[in-house]
Amino acid sequence: MNQTTIDSYRRIIGANEVEEIKMLASMLEGRRMHNVNATFEGGGVAEILTRLVPLLNSLGVRASWDVIKGDTDFFEVTKAFHNALHGADVGITDGMFRIFDRYTRMNLDLFDKEADYYIIHDPQPVGLVRKRHEFPGSMWAWRCHIDVSSPNKKVWNFLDDEVEKYDASIFTMPQFSRELSIPQILITPSIDPLSDKNRELDRKTIEKTLEKFDLDPGRPMISQISRFDRLKDPIGVIQAYKLVRKRMDCQLCLAGGGASDDPEGQAVLREVREAADGDPDIKILELPPFSDLDINALQRASAVVLQKSLKEGFGMTVTEALWKGRPVIGGAVGGIKAQVINGVTGYLVHSIEGCAKRIEDLLRDPGRGDWMGASGRELVRSNYLLTRHVKNYLLLMIFMNKDLFRAFSEKFALAPRK
Amino acid sequence: MNTAQQSVTTDPFEFYTAVQLVEATGDSVLNLGEMLDRLRSVSGSVIYCHTFRTMLMQHFITEGFRNDFAFWVGDALGDDELSERLSAIDLIDYTTIRAYREKMISIIEEHLKKHPRAASHDAREHDRFHLCSAHTFVIPTGRRAATLEEFANHLARCSRNSIFFHFVEARLRVGLPINDFSLWIAQRFERQDLADAINRLNPYVCTLDQLRESICALVEQEL
Secondary structure (H helix, E strand, O other): OOOOOHHHHHHHHOHHHHHHHHHHHHOOOOOEEEEEEOOOOOOHHHHHHHHHHHHHHHOOOEEEEEEOOOOHHHHHHHHHHHHHHOOOOOOOOHHHHHHHHHHHHHHHHHOOOOOOEEEEEOOOOHHHHHHHHHOOOOEEEEEOOOOOOOOOHHHHHHHHHHHOOOOEEEEOOHHHOOOOOOOEEEOOOOEOOOOOOOOOOOHHHHHHHHHHOOOOOOOOEEEEEOOOOHHHOHHHHHHHHHHHHOOOOOEEEEEEEOOOOOHHHHHHHHHHHHHHOOOOOEEEEEEOOOOHHHHHHHHHHOOEEEEOOOOOOOOHHHHHHHHOOOOEEEEOOOOHHHHOOEOOOEEEEOOHHHHHHHHHHHHHOHHHHHHHHHHHHHHHHHHOEHHHHHHHHHHHHHHHOHHHHHHHHHHOOOOOOO | OOHHHOOOOOOOEEEEEEEEEEEEEEEEEOOHHHHHHHHHHOOHHHHHHHHHHHHHHOOOOOOOOOOHHHHHHHHOOOOHHHHHHHHOOOHHHOOOHHHHHHHHHHHHHHHHHHOHHHHHOOOOHHHOEEEEEEEEEEEEEEEEEOOHHHHHHHHHHOOHHHHHHHHHHHHHHHOOOOOHHHHHHHHHHOOHHHHHHHHOOOOOOOOHHHHHHHHHHHHHHOO
């Protein structure tokens, strides 16, 4: 099997970008960076580490990754903490803190990995920082992948005692962060352009997917590929489609996964089917896990991709669609606003009617859609690919190492701009 | 030596590149009054982050670019008049963050004189403006040019970050209305005409790739 290296991305990001990343990495050659999270499989954190760690190694950074141990009772507590940190109304008991602490102490006993940098992901392993005195000179960063802007105070205060022991924290967006005494570095998520979900597909593969789902390759398709969740407003998408359909021929594809083991997802799916009211031009697809190639093909086949969310984190589905050169019409919320530059990479909308109007605009003028798609692809190429993520981690390592950071500043002092 | 006035022009010309790591300051504002207060007090790297760095992130846009301040005023406060005025400030006119900051402050102050109630008109809570700052890392690329031919060759191959650093950021660093390329060409080859022609290119109305092509074309005419 071919190992993916930074050179594998040369034709996508350009030789000069690859050289820039190599230059940064050369200053960190041989440094050890150890990542710890809660699971090797499932979830966005594992997905990103699966790709990031080998790439860092190919650049000469000795990156490693391990997970903490825990039984069902621990992960029930961390699930409750996760929801509470998101602001959900969850009952938090003192017993939960005791269970969390017991497993933290157990994992501390097991933890003996020597490294120069420790990147600890999310709340589950946060307490490992208590061990930092055993690794003199090591640097510790807490990478928070979740939105802790309005957390349950009891849970946050418990975690905060640990977080403040780190040298730095990392958040996805400034609005997800907290006021802390340590630096809060911002690192946005990324997509891998070489993954099945995002790699180039030939026309034949795309057509086969359309055929599989009984979609007509000869008619314009609008799609929203997102979890069946009320906050993604799938009903609003159907209403917008119906407004457009009165005046124009088109088909709608609503595809999402994860509803089978989620009671709320099932309820939303039922509501979506009711709203579709048997319209043969609305295809509602419940995609199983590992449907990355199908998702890729559906996004590429769309004339317009929607992400009409009412609330959103970063909005990775927007990133994916933009990378495929598709214009995106998105709800003006969360990270969608950073990616959909109104009138440039797509349109930001605030209502069903506004959404319908913009769909119509793009269906009537496919050239404009293609132009916006090309702009969107450039936005992603420059800002939201895995290679940028790698670069951010390398910069973080320099930033956290006072000697390296000083060497940089002194080598070419750019005084704070006046 | 005052580093704020430091130029990177050496002989031979050494190409540098600059990359940024962004940090949340933990501070945020909800209305124009608070924004004005912060614009007066935040560090220059905050102003840089929300204007110049945003421009670099959107380097492919040739029209309709709005810096973060202008975008927020329009999007979160619904104040299109002020948004227009803030986005119309021509960055090319400024060689210091201080002067640019003062211009923004004067525009907002003037606006608040006409619309005093706008100072306390709050955005929705989830539309707060979160202030961030940028840490810049400057790295030598190893590319050196002793002749115009070598210069054109390297320019065609260097990163967009490198072009941004030498052409756009240079003004803030040097404190003069000139970029590193023009400065070197004028000093090394005494070719003021070519230096001026390059310096007249406006990076705010073209993409960085177009800027690169234009500079290469001007230099190649001389070879």
